Amino acid sequence: MDMSENWKEDVAESEEFDFPPDPADDFEWVPATKEVAGNMPDLPLETWQSPSTSRREFLRGVVCSGVAVSAASYLWAGNSSEARAAVRGVERLVTLNINGKNRRVDVAPNETLAHTLRYKLGLTGTKIGCNRAECGACTVLADNTTIYSCSTLTHQSRGKKITSVEGVAAPDGTLHPIQQAFIDELGPQCGFCTPGQVVAAVGLLKKNPKPTEDEARRALSGNLCRCGAYDHYLKGVMRASGRA
């Protein structure tokens, strides 16, 4: 089939076809650079980018066009997505609520949330350390509770409000008190575990704005730090508590 601008009309006219509702109709195209920026102000990309298109930029481009194609190929899949999920397996084109925005993504049944965030949405702040629920680098919030995104199917996150580390700062770019406190307390060493530590600490303060040191230690106990900067992170949480 020729995918011209008006291919829908072409099909409708030529085959007198009654179209099923189009799940891609409300699909919003967002330019790739905006996607990574999330809630942060636009970064001056030129300052660090190589003269040719960066690899990340390239990957994002390919992934996005993949989304558009599969949106078309799932057009024919019937009506109620709930009934479909029960009988024919889950719909691949899903809406996820990530950092306060609805995002339409093509998601494979066996895909983890960490994978979707990093490789489909360009939200690479979420790290994958162990990929088996044993380190915490991939911690995100689902409806304000911490989960390991490496060990959660993306399809299981539908209908939940997901917050990744990109979403914890204020819309104007002001850092979350936890982020500021981690900087002030020289929290990170290598920094690989930091996004997970930030999200775990933010999750704690949402539930318990004034934790005791023991409560904070327990809340961060699911986040491994290979550099052993635990006490710095703990001090950061205590510094930020009550101000979140």
Next chain:
Amino acid sequence: MTDVMHSFDLFAPASIEEAAKLLDKHGKEAWIVAGGKDSFDWFKDRVKRPSAVIDITGLKQLHGVSDKGNYISIGALSTLSEIEDSSLLKKNFPLLVEAAGRVASPQIRNSGTLGGNVAQDTRCSYYRDGFPCYRAGGNTCYANTPTAMNREHALFEASRCVAVTPSDTGPALVALEADMVIARDGKTRTVSAEKFFIGPATDITRMTVLEKGDILTEVRVPKKWAGAKQYFEKVADRETWDFALVNVAMVAKVSGGKVSDVRMACGGVQCTPRRLSNVESLMKGEKVGAEMETLAKRVAARGAKALNYNHFKIPLMGNLAARAVRSLA
């Protein structure tokens, strides 16, 4: 090293009837997933590769903790964190709250379910790594050889397989005389927690009575032990993420300094949570105190058959039993 999961069809039924239909249709290829904290490791390691994965988290009637008069009902899909935070359970069964709170890590407790915790498979590292052992349908046990690493394995009731139950909530539910409600083909049946867990002599390929097609819907904890003295303790190599080397769960009624009734169970020492019936019988009717502690310590692990590297579990069991007794003083 882990891989992405094998490819499978994912189903998200919204009712038990739909789930039952799917389980029936896909038979041996069907695999129930709740929190997935046990399942996804199997899939990523490519050791288990079911082609139809059924995500049951959409079954609303399987969520939540509620008071039903004679018993407290805990939906199989309640997360371990929900159990930890439940004021109803804190008031009645602190033992279970404590046990759930000692599982894995906060993030795992936030998505891991009670149903998944009791239905999880053993953590024998040979088996988990895909060795074709007895439990995997083969004809040898890799953990029970002179050179094998078996410090985490069983002291009791070995029958070809020497793997242990990994669950922290299991011993607590056995001590509390909980009942497990299982749905199949539109009917439900109830099995006591003690009978729910099965050893290798009964079926070497399963850890529980659950067969393909069964859905655990609910755990009922009778009020019998509400308000009684309760004790839970777990010893593991590290505080977070780690499975119990040995854990102990006890409920006891004490009046006038004497134990009138008691149940005690240990995890990590055999394939099912082990009732310490000899400790129980020496405690009943006796005065709480140092002598009872000494006796409990002496008999707790009686009959243990240690492997090459797990002798340490014998004094560990004794000490945990003694500490449980001490908590009554």
